[in-house]
Amino acid sequence: MGRNPRCTKDGLNKGAWTALEDKILIDHVKTHGEGKWSNLAKETGLKRCGKSCRLRWMNYLRPDIKRGNISQDEEELIMRLHKLLGNRWSLIAGRLPGRTDNEIKNYWNSYLAKKTQDQIPSPKSRTDQKKPTIRVHHESDALLEGKGVLASAQQHVDDDQIHETKVPIFLAPTVETNMVKNKSSISESSAGSPSTSKEENMSDFILDLSPDDFCKMLDSDFAKLSDVDINELHNIAIEDDKGSLLVLSEETENNGGQSDQPNNSNMISDFKSLFLDTDDGWLRDDLEIAFSD
DNA sequence: AAGCTAAGCAACCGCACACTG
DNA sequence: TCAGTGTGCGGTTGCTTAGCT
Structure with a gap:
């Protein structure tokens, strides 16, 4: 697999790694740890650039790499x-x-x-x-x-949207509950294709988060969500980066004040379904533990 | 059996960002 | 403040191989 060694520009090997190179790299990382990839190449005598060493380690040699099919x-x-x-x-x-x-x-x-x-x-x-x-x-x-x-993923979202100020978040159909739909945003995200009523039902609702906020959410360890105050989670979901409510006020207006704010249990299920609504698997287990309260 | 094609994937490349002196 | 260096990331390349004709 991969490329055969060919270019030796600057005296560096390129292409597929040999077993010997792998062993040298593994041994060095075991003794010195990750990082300083440029030094690694010099110290070990590997005729590889630092970037190549790092890539090989990160993508192939790391002991925690899970090989095999994507489940x-x-x-x-x-x-x-x-x-x-x-x-x-x-x-x-x-x-x-x-x-x-x-x-x-x-x-x-x-x-x-x-x-x-x-x-x-x-x-x-x-x-x-x-x-x-x-x-x-x-x-x-x-x-x-x-x-x-x-x-919930059937609404097409252009990658360009990622670069916009707000990150649209689609939740699974099961989470429609008392969340309001932001139809204008949905129609914008459907890449020009007219949405049927069924598709609108599928489209769920959109939470407006800044990319930074959402990345912070993702960067948190969901396996430890049991440590998270669910009220904080709720706030994350419905507030913008300035802390003001984005959707709920509109919802209240549109529904004549009938709708309630999402309760905690709904938020939990919503959040779970955002990431995985499966019957088994490692993440499911983690989520069950995290939300077991 | 041989040639062709598409899928799979390791690895390369260029850019951006963070850090340091 | 700025230049140099190291690192991380996303896009792309191109080799290998399985499947098809």
Whole structure:
């Protein structure tokens, strides 16, 4: 796999790493730790640039790398996070222990991007569509039927939106509860395609967060969410970066004051469904622990 | 069996940012 | 303040291989 050694510009090797190079790199990192990649190359005599050493370690040699197929749970999570973050692979990878940004990026480019595109055209295709046959180590995984759990991801969002001031957050259909829909934002995010009422139902609602705020949320360790005051979580979800309510006031107006503010239990389920509504898997376990209160 | 094609993925490249002197 | 260096990240390349004809 990969590239063969070829260019020796500046006396540095390029291309695929040999077993010996890997061993040298592993030994050095074990004794000296990560970092100082440029020094590593000099000290070990490896004819590799620092960047190459770092990349090899991060993407392949690290002991906590999880090899093998992307599970259904992981795939769903990747799609949701990509919906939220766009091509910010390192952030997405940070939510998937053992997975590298490069791996996720490759997986997306070779499979998920097409899958999400295929999901857009018609409601029928969404429900009836099965995964295309792809080459993976365990074909049973590849041939699993699409579960439609990503209905919330069926609203197309241009990557450009990531660069805008606010980050639109789509939650799963199950979380509509008493949240208000921001229809103008939804129509903007649907890339010009007229949304049907069904699609509007699918589209859920949008929380306006600044990218920074949302990244802070992602950077927190969800496995330790039990430590988080759920009221704080609630505030994160409904307040903008200035601390003012964004959606709820509008909701109250539109509904004639009938709607209540989302209660804590709703917020918990909403937040869980944002990341994974699966029956099993490591994250599910973590979430169950985190929200067991 | 041979040639072609597309998928998968390791690795490279360029840019941006952080840190340091 | 600024230049140099190190590191991280996203986009892209190109080799290998499985599947198809």
